[in-house]
Amino acid sequence: MKMKYVLLMTGLLLFSCKSPEARRPVSQETGSYINEAVERNRKIVAEEEARIQQIIKSDTTREYLSSANGFWYYYNKKDTTRARTPEFGDVVEFDYNLKTLEGRDIYTDEEIVPRTYAIDQEELFSGLRQGLKLMKEGETVTFLFPSHKAFGYYGDKKRIGSDVPLISTVTLIDISEAPEANQENNN
Structure with missing residues (x-):
């Protein structure tokens, strides 16, 4: 009986000292969802840019400029x-x-x-935010924005749906210096 008791205790000691092992997931994801989303987005961007290029190609009356930020524009009033x-x-x-x-x-x-909009300090879709920085007071510019420069995948949750490229004609009425700059000049 003592022998069984000693063997049982020895067995418990050997197996109870083992550190816990992490459980492995039943199935392992390889990032395929992310890869599919990236590929889908590349396809959407390519299709939208092709449509915009077609508009530019068919409009021979205007001089379109390409911005470094990924959209196109022309001046209505410069x-x-x-x-x-x-x-x-x-x-x-x-x-x-x-x-x-x-x-x-x-x-x-x-x-x-x-x-009114404080440059880079308020919410505005990225294409318009970047486009305003290209303009001078009194100018009117028409921008062609791929959807990723407009409202993207989510749209505006009102009238603009998912992945909708936009055309926007913008008139810059007035530029006022940053409020801090005005206070520094007055001191």
């Missing part, structure tokens, strides 16, 4: 006498509209009252 463009913190007043690439109104400029 000011060659002013040099100042908005900088970080400047407050701009502007008017704009949003259309589909086919030219169908989504939001007219009447629906979007002239609005």
